[in-house]
Amino acid sequence: MNDSGLRLRPWASLMLFLSAYSPLMIIFIIKDCAVNFPWFPRTPFVSGALLFLAIASIVMTIRIVRKIVSDLPVVITKATYKSGDMFSYTIPYMISFMNIDLGDWRTIVSFLLLMTILFIIAYRTQTVFINPILALAGYMLVDCSFKRGTKESQGLVITNTPIRIGNYYKLEQLSYYLYIAAQNGLNKREDHNED
Numbered sequence: 001m002n003d004s005g006l007r008l009r010p011w012a013s014l015m016l017f018l019s020a021y022s023p024l025m026i027i028f029i030i031k032d033c034a035v036n037f038p039w040f041p042r043t044p045f046v047s048g049a050l051l052f053l054a055i056a057s058i059v060m061t062i063r064i065v066r067k068i069v070s071d072l073p074v075v076i077t078k079a080t081y082k083s084g085d086m087f088s089y090t091i092p093y094m095i096s097f098m099n100i101d102l103g104d105w106r107t108i109v110s111f112l113l114l115m116t117i118l119f120i121i122a123y124r125t126q127t128v129f130i131n132p133i134l135a136l137a138g139y140m141l142v143d144c145s146f147k148r149g150t151k152e153s154q155g156l157v158i159t160n161t162p163i164r165i166g167n168y169y170k171l172e173q174l175s176y177y178l179y180i181a182a183q184n185g186l187n188k189r190e191d192h193n194e195d
Helices: 010-020 022-032 044-067 083-097 105-125 132-136
Strands: 072-081 140-148 151-159 168-175 178-183
Touching (some): 010 022, 010 132
Antiparallel strands (some): 140 151
16 A cells, blocks of 8 residues: 555545544534523534534544455454544543634634644544544444564554454555554355455
């Protein structure tokens, strides 16, 4: 797989990134609700846009991950559960404890600047798949060593099924050290005899 093939299209990365912060968007909408009218936000345009982004990004994230087709058969030689790393996304959630006014343009611009910087970092490092929404959807992050023929590699694998040492899996490489187990059709040693 060449270098350019390792990087997701920008719109797909953006959807994955936005979905990671969709609960934060919902928190902002709740905090924007007026005291006298608890189900009506004070800034309906901004709250409506946040609600649309939250729902659309979650739906697109699940679709993007389910459409990935893996073609790299490997046998797992070592696996360590690393899903705790998905909590790194919780740092910007601390903003929700501050008094945020969605009607103040300076607040919106400052928040957009912060999120733009975070997105650029996530896109360049290809960490958009380390995503709490995927964790809620049942995906795990596992640090694996695996063999393909005689070649041994190591990387983080995102999977929605438990990874067992000695079993065969099909992976798709997302970046240099990040893979996704999109299919688990080859999970028994006897199913794969080329190696």
